[in-house]
Amino acid sequence: MNSDPNIPSNSDLNSSNSIDDNNQNTTAKNLKEQDGFVxxxxxxxxxxxxxxxxxxxxxxxxxxxSLIGLAIIFH
Structure with missing residues (x-):
């Protein structure tokens, strides 16, 4: 098929789709767990x-x- 090793074949593309779906689910769960404080x-x-x-x-x-109180005290 392809002689270039950098271009995946059709069978590689089909198998990577199912892996990508699992990766997206895992990534979404990790993002929820790592939400920032803000x-x-x-x-x-x-x-x-x-x-x-x-x-x-x-x-x-x-x-x-507090700022008004400090302004009055130190005036």
Whole structure:
């Protein structure tokens, strides 16, 4: 068939398709297991909705209040 060893034959292509399907399933599982902290935090925030927004607003108010308090103290 092909004399070039870099070009796979048809039988190689057929067998590699089933291997690729298994590889894709394994890769998808590994990606879910290796989700980053930010991605997990965002997913959690979407699930909890208003609770996360309330805590975010409290945090912003606390930071702004602290900065104003420090500005008043050290004025």
């Amino acid at each position: 991605k997990l935090a965002m997913r959690n925030m979407v699930k909890k909705g208003s609770t996360s927004l309330f805590h975010f607003a409290l945090t912003i108010c606390g930071v702004i209040g």
